[in-house]
Amino acid sequence: MLAVAAVSQSSHDPLSGLEVGERPEPEVPEGWTTVELRAATLNHHDLWSLQGVGLPADRLPMILGCDGAGLDAEGNEVVVHALVGDHNWRGDETFDPKRSILSERHPGTFAQRVAVPKRNLVPKPASLSFEEAACLPTAWLTAYRMLTTRSGIAPGSALPPGSTVLVQGAGGGVATALVALGSAMGLRMWVTSRDEAKGASAVDQLGADAHFPSGARLPHKVDAVMETVGAATWGHSIRSLRPGGTVVVCGATSGDPSPAEMTRIFFLQLSVIGSTMGTRDELERLLSFLDVTGVRPIVDASYPLADAAGAFAKLHEGDVFGKLALTMG
Structure with missing residues (x-):
């Protein structure tokens, strides 16, 4: 064959x-x-x-x-x-x-x-x-689990509709799945991208509410961040969360982050949740x-x-x- x-x-x-x-x-x-x-x-x-x-x-x-x-x-x-x-x-x-x-x-x-x-x-x-x-x-199963099973405050729960979720990166398989699924679930989906065209496509084709340049200061803090990139975006992910917010991690394509932002994590009582497949x-x-x-x-x-x-x-x-x-x- x-x-x-x-x-x-x-x-x-x-x-x-x-x-x-x-x-x-x-x-x-x-x-x-x-x-x-x-x-x-x-x-x-x-x-x-x-x-x-x-x-x-x-x-x-x-x-x-x-x-x-x-x-x-x-x-x-x-x-x-x-x-x-x-x-x-x-x-x-x-x-x-x-x-x-x-x-x-x-x-x-x-x-x-x-x-x-x-x-x-x-x-x-x-x-x-x-x-x-x-x-x-x-990719899509990974995104679905991140949004429905791993993102809520209680184990096995999802974020309530209307929550603001930041997706780091706009073009990859998991990222596009996160935006499309999250939008259909009633979440406010924001994306970052180094590529203006991909960011615009996330809004026009996938239902994202807004796109921003990578590392940009956001209009307000978000309830959760979906993190697939790792070192290149980790600091921005942690700084973008509201107190008590959650970052769900399914990969680190740019490597492990350093520093880990531990001070901000414990002071703001942030949750870091791993998710696989x-x-x-x-x-x-x-x-x-x-x-x-x-x-x-x-x-x-x-x-x-x-x-x-x-x-x-x-x-x-x-x-x-x-x-x-x-x-x-």
């Missing part, structure tokens, strides 16, 4: 390790099944794997890709939940110490077919295209939310699976607003 794999790794030239070609059909352990993929989407995780982050060299070659949607063995339209945990684990699978996501221990979704645990399949609403559905399992149940709720509200992911561009190198080059350059998709025909 045709697939996209990491065959080598390089921190300075990650795309040199990308190979598009024939790969063996997936092995199907007991309790697993196969999905005939129709679409998959790229994440920065795929670039990190090519850089040697999170994917040990002894697992190469590894088919890349976390997100996908397609047809199950019975022909049903499904979305693949990317998080694979211990089959004995009970409860929130994001806390399973043995968890991984597709393309870390098990071959990923940048292929014509992928093997996954049967419990990882979620029905796809007919109202969503395969490309739209394939945007959801990583999401559960299968949350993915099911996210799909229902999109089905009912009509909110849809923005697909910046689509590429045939055979042209995956072009999609990776665009992601590597960073000129993306929304998600990049691969289609399998």
Whole structure:
């Protein structure tokens, strides 16, 4: 079958390790099944794997890709939940110490077919295209969990409608998902961006209430900050919060922040909450939310699976607003 794999790794030239070609059909352990993929989407995780982050060299070659949607063995339209945990684990699978996501221990979704645990399949609403559905399992699920499960004062609660939320960065997959979802949930969504056009697009296309240059002084303090950037924006995130506010962290693409702003955090009684991916149940709720509200992911561009190198080059350059998709025909 045709697939996209990491065959080598390089921190300075990650795309040199990308190979598009024939790969063996997936092995199907007991309790697993196969999905005939129709679409998959790229994440920065795929670039990190090519850089040697999170994917040990002894697992190469590894088919890349976390997100996908397609047809199950019975022909049903499904979305693949990317998080694979211990089959004995009970409860929130994001806390399973043995968890991984597709393309870390098990071959990923940048292929014509992928093997996954049967419990990882979620029905796809007919109202969503395969490309739209394939945007959801990583970036959009991460955003949904941040807003609904991790952002409220009480564990498992969400911010009340009308709260002001700052999203650092306007163009990435998680950031665009945060703005679109938050706006549909009745939150006042503000974004920052170094790119004026991306900031304006967040307002015009996603429903953000306002956009500001990175690091700008805001009109007033916010109730919560959604932080994916790390070192480059951390100080601004902490300074932007009202007393008792919350910053929800799902990543640090620019590295760990220093200083950590501990004095401001304890003096203003701020909450710093980590958030990782999401559960299968949350993915099911996210799909229902999109089905009912009509909110849809923005697909910046689509590429045939055979042209995956072009999609990776665009992601590597960073000129993306929304998600990049691969289609399998």
